[in-house]
Amino acid sequence: MFKHSLSKKICGLISLIITGFIVPGYAEITLDGSLGTASTLPGPDYMIGAELGRQKGNNLFHSFGEFNINTGDSATFTGPAHIENIIGRVTGGNPSLIDGALNSTIPSADLYLLNPNGVMMGPNAKLDIDGSFHLSSADYLRFADGQRFEANTKVSPLLIVAPPEAFGFLDKMGDIKIIGSKLENGDKDFSVMAGNLLIVSSDIRSTTLDGQAGHILLQAANSIQIAASTIVSETQSGGSGHAGNIMLKSPIIVLDDHIEVKGVDYEPKNTQVSTRTTGTGDGGYVQIDAPLQLIISNSAIFAQTEATGNAGDITLNVGKLTFQDGGRVNASSAKTATGNGGNITVNVRDSATIIGHSPPLPPDGRIQPSAIGSSAFGSGDSGTIRITAQTLNLDKYGTIQTLTKGFGDAGDIKITVHDLKITHGADIDASNEGNGYSKSGDIDITATGNVFITAEPVTSEETLRLNEKFVYNNHLGGVYSIAEKTGHGGNIKLTAGKLTLRDNGVISAKSTAYTGDGGNININTNELYISGGDAWIDVSSEFGLNGEFILNSTKLKDDFLGIPPPQFQDARLTYNRCASMSRENLSRFLIITRDILPPSPEDLRTHLYMPEM
Numbered sequence: 001m002f003k004h005s006l007s008k009k010i011c012g013l014i015s016l017i018i019t020g021f022i023v024p025g026y027a028e029i030t031l032d033g034s035l036g037t038a039s040t041l042p043g044p045d046y047m048i049g050a051e052l053g054r055q056k057g058n059n060l061f062h063s064f065g066e067f068n069i070n071t072g073d074s075a076t077f078t079g080p081a082h083i084e085n086i087i088g089r090v091t092g093g094n095p096s097l098i099d100g101a102l103n104s105t106i107p108s109a110d111l112y113l114l115n116p117n118g119v120m121m122g123p124n125a126k127l128d129i130d131g132s133f134h135l136s137s138a139d140y141l142r143f144a145d146g147q148r149f150e151a152n153t154k155v156s157p158l159l160i161v162a163p164p165e166a167f168g169f170l171d172k173m174g175d176i177k178i179i180g181s182k183l184e185n186g187d188k189d190f191s192v193m194a195g196n197l198l199i200v201s202s203d204i205r206s207t208t209l210d211g212q213a214g215h216i217l218l219q220a221a222n223s224i225q226i227a228a229s230t231i232v233s234e235t236q237s238g239g240s241g242h243a244g245n246i247m248l249k250s251p252i253i254v255l256d257d258h259i260e261v262k263g264v265d266y267e268p269k270n271t272q273v274s275t276r277t278t279g280t281g282d283g284g285y286v287q288i289d290a291p292l293q294l295i296i297s298n299s300a301i302f303a304q305t306e307a308t309g310n311a312g313d314i315t316l317n318v319g320k321l322t323f324q325d326g327g328r329v330n331a332s333s334a335k336t337a338t339g340n341g342g343n344i345t346v347n348v349r350d351s352a353t354i355i356g357h358s359p360p361l362p363p364d365g366r367i368q369p370s371a372i373g374s375s376a377f378g379s380g381d382s383g384t385i386r387i388t389a390q391t392l393n394l395d396k397y398g399t400i401q402t403l404t405k406g407f408g409d410a411g412d413i414k415i416t417v418h419d420l421k422i423t424h425g426a427d428i429d430a431s432n433e434g435n436g437y438s439k440s441g442d443i444d445i446t447a448t449g450n451v452f453i454t455a456e457p458v459t460s461e462e463t464l465r466l467n468e469k470f471v472y473n474n475h476l477g478g479v480y481s482i483a484e485k486t487g488h489g490g491n492i493k494l495t496a497g498k499l500t501l502r503d504n505g506v507i508s509a510k511s512t513a514y515t516g517d518g519g520n521i522n523i524n525t526n527e528l529y530i531s532g533g534d535a536w537i538d539v540s541s542e543f544g545l546n547g548e549f550i551l552n553s554t555k556l557k558d559d560f561l562g563i564p565p566p567q568f569q570d571a572r573l574t575y576n577r578c579a580s581m582s583r584e585n586l587s588r589f590l591i592i593t594r595d596i597l598p599p600s601p602e603d604l605r606t607h608l609y610m611p612e613m
Helices: 008-018 461-466
Strands: 045-048 054-056 059-066 074-077 085-090 096-098 101-104 110-114 119-121 126-128 133-136 140-143 148-150 164-168 176-179 182-184 190-200 203-208 216-227 230-235 246-249 252-256 272-277 286-290 293-297 300-305 314-318 321-324 328-333 344-348 351-355 371-376 385-388 391-395 399-404 413-417 419-422 427-429 443-454 478-480 492-502 506-508 521-531 533-538 549-551 588-592 605-610
Touching (some): 085 148, 216 230, 246 272, 286 293, 286 300, 328 344, 344 371, 371 385, 492 506, 492 533, 521 533
Parallel strands (some): 085 110, 110 133, 182 203, 272 300, 328 371, 344 385, 371 399, 385 413, 413 443, 506 533, 521 549, 521 605
Antiparallel strands (some): 533 605, 588 605
């Protein structure tokens, strides 16, 4: 069972994966006779020569009744140098076990292995293949000319000259389980296609120095579960090569740090899916396609640069998105990097929920909780984040953040939703906390429905100290684009059908930098409600020029006469001084500066509050 609760549908699908995944060792590798003489190959070091199959052009076909490599055994494909593709099917009706070495001596030849009854790769599985490796529980392989090589022995096998193109299935696909395996395929591609795919306590990796690291494709017809595992494509330190791309495709995808199965105990470890460059080449992109649901629990998707190359982009296309218990997505530029952080694009058909963790907030502040972030700690810029969803819920210090702590710029954030809810210390943040004269990111939020923003009280002195520039009235939570040390505050544009600020919720584009101006805040809404305590809209600058606060196209400045538009009658936004007004008055709009109350809202740090309606 999983330590977090999933929907009944998800639990049902995952239970299909884990049922009986301890596979007993089968005995041998056999030839089924469809491409020659039926026989049992001698082991434990199985030699699979070209004469045991059939050649057609640059393709070499094999047909096995059983294909199992037990612990300590090996299987080696051999053949002439002109062979480009080794294609093997398993037709005997049993799943395959690979817990030994799978080798090929044919230079640069790709290996395709399909068994529609499933495959398990164990902790002793190793790959020594000069080409790409493609494993599938599909029942046919489609070629570029449209013809198919099927695993069904009732169909006469077609031997095709064209190169392989894609796996496909006519009926139910078997499951593939990769348990405790360490699989590296260098600068060649690695792909798995299954009905259900389970990866537990494993490491799948492609690397390069000066070339192109292999791409990694994991695809399932029903679900993918990755627990306590690492999936990574990277460049080696100092190299000029490019990291490969990583693609996960399945209706349901779950990334978790731990899976508990009766009788089997795997050590918990954060799952990471990442591309990384530590040289002059760029990192690869990460793309996740989960039309029903993506769950990331105490696990991460990364695209990183630690040198001069740029980090890759991250794209999530999902039906429903859930981040919890520190689940996060980050495209980052490290402190040692001059390359830029990557962009993040999140397309959600239904709801997106980012739950950080339960209070209290950790003493080192806001980067640990569940998050979508693009960060820069060196001289590079952080990337842009774009999110579309029906509903977006940020809770318990969950965050969407573009951050610079170095000398580059913070990226922009663009969110398009129907409803947005920010609660319990969560935030949307595009701030500049670095040391260069850099800019904070711009934030553009468009909500056709409701936007609700509330903050969370913070009692820890250490947390308050570390987050001083983000704390208002001892509360954290809201929308920030703040310049902390140098540079300007970013601009914030918020469009909503209805905007509710309560309990010290914040919208801030201030600058506390010793050089830099406050950003502008532009709010367009049909309804504005401020209740349950103070709320803050801040465009101030301690040492530079204050930004502008624009409400429904009206700039609050000297010639603003304070007559509110009809939809704001209850807010009573007034032009006159309000310091002497009592709390018992119906509502008030208070302008506060550093030293004295101004005669007009030109110099503004704006603090709005209203009693409960």
